[in-house]
Amino acid sequence: MSSAMDTVTEENMAISMALHGGLGVLHRNCSYERQLEMCRIVKRARSFVIDDVATINPNAKVSKAKFMMENYNISGIVVTNDEKKVCGIFTKRDIPFFEQDIKNGAIKDYMTKDVISIKPGASREDALKILYESRKEKLPIIDENGFLKGLITKKDLAPEFPLASKDEEGHLLCGMALSPKFPESSQAKEILKEIDNYVDIFFIDVADFYKKDDIEGTIKLMKFLESDFVLGNIGTYQAAEYLMTKVDFVEERFIGLKVGMGSGSICTTSQQTGVGAPTLFATAQVADAIQDYNPKLSLIADGGFKNPGDLPKAFAAGADLIMSGHFFAGTDESPGFIDTIAGRKVKVYRGMGSKEARTSGYISDRYVEGSKMLTEGVSNYVPYVGDVLGVLATLKEGLANGMIYAGAECIKEMKKASLGIVSVVGQRETAPHDLIGKF
Numbered sequence: 001m002s003s004a005m006d007t008v009t010e011e012n013m014a015i016s017m018a019l020h021g022g023l024g025v026l027h028r029n030c031s032y033e034r035q036l037e038m039c040r041i042v043k044r045a046r047s048f049v050i051d052d053v054a055t056i057n058p059n060a061k062v063s064k065a066k067f068m069m070e071n072y073n074i075s076g077i078v079v080t081n082d083e084k085k086v087c088g089i090f091t092k093r094d095i096p097f098f099e100q101d102i103k104n105g106a107i108k109d110y111m112t113k114d115v116i117s118i119k120p121g122a123s124r125e126d127a128l129k130i131l132y133e134s135r136k137e138k139l140p141i142i143d144e145n146g147f148l149k150g151l152i153t154k155k156d157l158a159p160e161f162p163l164a165s166k167d168e169e170g171h172l173l174c175g176m177a178l179s180p181k182f183p184e185s186s187q188a189k190e191i192l193k194e195i196d197n198y199v200d201i202f203f204i205d206v207a208d209f210y211k212k213d214d215i216e217g218t219i220k221l222m223k224f225l226e227s228d229f230v231l232g233n234i235g236t237y238q239a240a241e242y243l244m245t246k247v248d249f250v251e252e253r254f255i256g257l258k259v260g261m262g263s264g265s266i267c268t269t270s271q272q273t274g275v276g277a278p279t280l281f282a283t284a285q286v287a288d289a290i291q292d293y294n295p296k297l298s299l300i301a302d303g304g305f306k307n308p309g310d311l312p313k314a315f316a317a318g319a320d321l322i323m324s325g326h327f328f329a330g331t332d333e334s335p336g337f338i339d340t341i342a343g344r345k346v347k348v349y350r351g352m353g354s355k356e357a358r359t360s361g362y363i364s365d366r367y368v369e370g371s372k373m374l375t376e377g378v379s380n381y382v383p384y385v386g387d388v389l390g391v392l393a394t395l396k397e398g399l400a401n402g403m404i405y406a407g408a409e410c411i412k413e414m415k416k417a418s419l420g421i422v423s424v425v426g427q428r429e430t431a432p433h434d435l436i437g438k439f
């Protein structure tokens with residue numbers, strides 16, 4: 001999973017992570033309006049049904065259709081009349097040959113009138129069959145009254161991303177960070193309700209999920225919203241035990257705990273406050289509590305990952321999933337621009353408790369509220385590393401090889417692997433050493 005941070009996960013990252021079988025958790029250092037915009041884009045990104053279909057009137061000029069195709073990067077437009085009923089389809093192949101006809105010709109004279117369509121609610125298999133039999137690329141979804149309800153394209157049906165994380169309707173899965181504070185204004189409540197329609201999993205996002213107000217706010221949010229919830233971060237057996245046994249969360253939608261405090265690469269919480277729970281320690285602690293009280297919960301080890309070899313360790317300690325900001329902040333898909341420092345390509349990566357991130361005001365309740373002087377994170381640069389797919393491929397290989405060495409066939413089996421404590425001398429030995437060159 002990619003972290004809910006404003007230099008890591010916005011819509012591009014969330015789409016890419018989900019397409020490759022992961023999950024991006026959209027950050028919350030912005031307004032509810034912006035969060036709504038982001039999750040809408042993720043949910044509409046890739047599904048075999050396109051909801052926002054481009055349409056054109058039969059009396060419009062061919063030049064308009066050509067302009068739309070070029071600008072929206074699409075190869076066909078559904079033609080709907082003044083009543084909004086489907087009366088044809090106009091594709092790139094229908095564009096007339098002569099420039100004069102493109103300029104002045106009307107869509108109705110060039111469109112295909114006999115539209116091959118499908119009824120709402122049809123399955124992927126039905127759509128594939130019709131597309132194959134008709135040798136068409138596009139299939140409008142038309143209801144019994146002739147109204148357009150969506151569009152299916154051959155391209156979107158092809159399993160180009162066989163590992164994509166999808167919901168039951170074929171839309172990409174979308175996670176989002178949420179403040180535990182229940183919104184006060186009715187407008188905010190309304191937007192949050194709408195966000196709920198797009199988001200699959202909300203991640204309550206605070207540095208230490210153990211405060212009375214945060215827990216009470218979360219209970220209210222869980223009752224108000226319908227999506228699933230992951231709660232965090234916590235770092236000890238006792239905290240997990242308390243949340244699982246003493247608090248009345250909506251049980252069926254409390255699906256996971258996220259752990260690790262102050263161990264992220266941009267975190268200074270432990271240094272600044274003396275409070276923290278390094279990710280491996282927190283994972284081991286909370287894994288025990290989950291086993292004792294609610295084995296159905298998923299455990300997410302969050303932050304502190306430096307190398308692919310850290311993944312097998314987190315799973316061996318009991319994690320079901322891992323979350324990182326550091327691995328993904330330097331990719332093409334993270335927000336922000338590529339900069340150059342001393343000849344190296346870099347991107348900005350900042351902690352959500354850094355001065356730069358906190359001045360926005362939205363995220364102030366992630367940390368101790370009212371604390372303005374004390375930052376709990378830093379802002380810096382990470383190397384530019386290309387696209388997310390490349391990073392995931394490296395992580396996957398490190399994890400798979402670690403699993404082979406440990407004799408595990410799946411991540412669950414990694415939980416049986418033994419862990420040992422390596423001394424400082426041992427650590428030095430397990431990294432390259434006593435060589436002349438720099439590495």
Ligand code: XMP
Pocket residue numbers: 003004005207233261262263264265266267268269270302303304305323324325326327350351352353354376377378
């Ligand atoms: P990595 O190691 O991937 O860690 O950089 C990312 C995780 O760190 C948490 N986070 C913070 N923790 N101060 C903190 O103490 C911060 O400013 C901060 N910002 C993010 C968060 O859990 C993230 O997933």
